[in-house]
Structure formats: structure tokens, C-alpha cells
Amino acid sequence: MLKYVLFLCLCAFLIVSPSAFAAIHISEIYPVPEVGNYEWVEIVNTASSSVNLQGYVLRDKALHTLLLPHIILEEGQFVIATSSGVLNNSGDTVELVLDGNILESVTYPTGLSILESYTLCGDQWMIIDSISPGFDTVACLENQPTPEETE
Numbered sequence: 579m580l581k582y583v584l585f586l587c588l589c590a591f592l593i594v595s596p597s598a599f600a601a602i603h604i605s606e607i608y609p610v611p612e613v614g615n616y617e618w619v620e621i622v623n624t625a626s627s628s629v630n631l632q633g634y635v636l637r638d639k640a641l642h643t644l645l646l647p648h649i650i651l652e653e654g655q656f657v658i659a660t661s662s663g664v665l666n667n668s669g670d671t672v673e674l675v676l677d678g679n680i681l682e683s684v685t686y687p688t689g690l691s692i693l694e695s696y697t698l699c700g701d702q703w704m705i706i707d708s709i710s711p712g713f714d715t716v717a718c719l720e721n722q723p724t725p726e727e728t729e
Contacts, residue, residue, distance in 0.1 A: 602624075602629055602631070603624060603674070604620070604636075604674055604684050604698070605621065605622040605656065605698045606620035606695050606696070606711070607619050607665070607672055607695060607696040608696075609686060609696070610694070617662065617663075617665045618659060619672055620656055621656065623655055625653060628652045630648060631649045631650075632647060632648040632649070633677065634674065636672060636675075638665060638671060639671045656711075658711045669686060690705060694707050695708075695709050695710070
């Protein structure tokens with residue numbers, strides 16, 4: 579009986595929340611732009627299918643929000659969400675939200691300069707001295723340790 583109830587709960591979850599398994603992730607944050615430029619958050623679709631971003635929200639801890647428009651993001655594509663004066667230069671938390679549920683929360687540190695972004699490299703967040711909106715971050719590869727030859 580318990581297995582049957584769990585199965586029904588799982589089926590109901592899948593029916594009510596089909597986008598719960600969409601692989602939309604925050605991949606880079608650029609919170610400290612030069613004067614006159616925009617701060618931005620990069621989002622990537624790592625799913626094997628397209629995802630409509632309508633309904634997704636980016637927000638910070640002070641609940642400043644940026645509603646994402648109807649954009650179809652194909653597999654492996656990036657999108658840049660820009661703003662001005664929302665992200666704190668002294669560190670903040672960016673949340674990716676859908677239907678009131680926090681899908682992802684990333685806290686970036688204080689002390690970033692206009693030449694640095696906070697970037698997801700593999701499964702680790704790193705401060706990178708290369709800004710790469712909308713592209714795979716080459717700087718992640720550059721920051722990998724190089725094996726040394728031994729004799």
C-alpha cells in the first residue's frame with residue numbers, strides 16, 4: 579500500500595510540475611560593472627531539450643526581482659539577464675525561482691572587481707578574471723592545475 583501511495587505522489591508531482599526537471603542553472607554572475615554598464619547573471623540550459631524561461635525569476639536577498647520573459651532556451655544555450663543597481667557590489671545571493679520554489683541559490687563573495695566574475699567551473703564556483711557572457715568559460719580551463727612531468 580505504501581509503495582502505491584508513493585507512486586501516486588510521484589506521478590502527481592510530475593503532472594503538476596513538468597518543468598521541475600528542467601536543467602536551467604546560474605552559470606556566471608557579474609555584479610560589479612564599470613560605471614554606465616550593466617551587471618548580469620548568465621543562465622544556461624543543460625537539459626537535452628528546450629526550455630521556456632517564462633515564469634522563471636532571478637532575485638537577490640533583498641527580493642529585488644527580474645522576471646525572465648518568454649525565451650526558448652535550446653540545449654546548451656546561454657542567456658544573459660541584465661540589470662542595473664540590483665546586485666550588491668559587496669556580496670549578495672542570487673536565487674533562481676520558478677513558481678515560488680527556489681531552484682538554485684548562489685552567494686558570491688565581497689571584493690570582486692570590474693574585471694572579475696563569479697563563475698561555475700565544473701561543480702565549483704570560482705572568481706575568474708575573465709568575463710565571458712553567453713559563452714563557455716575558457717577561464718575555467720585556464721585555472722585547472724597542469725600536471726607536472728616526473729622523472
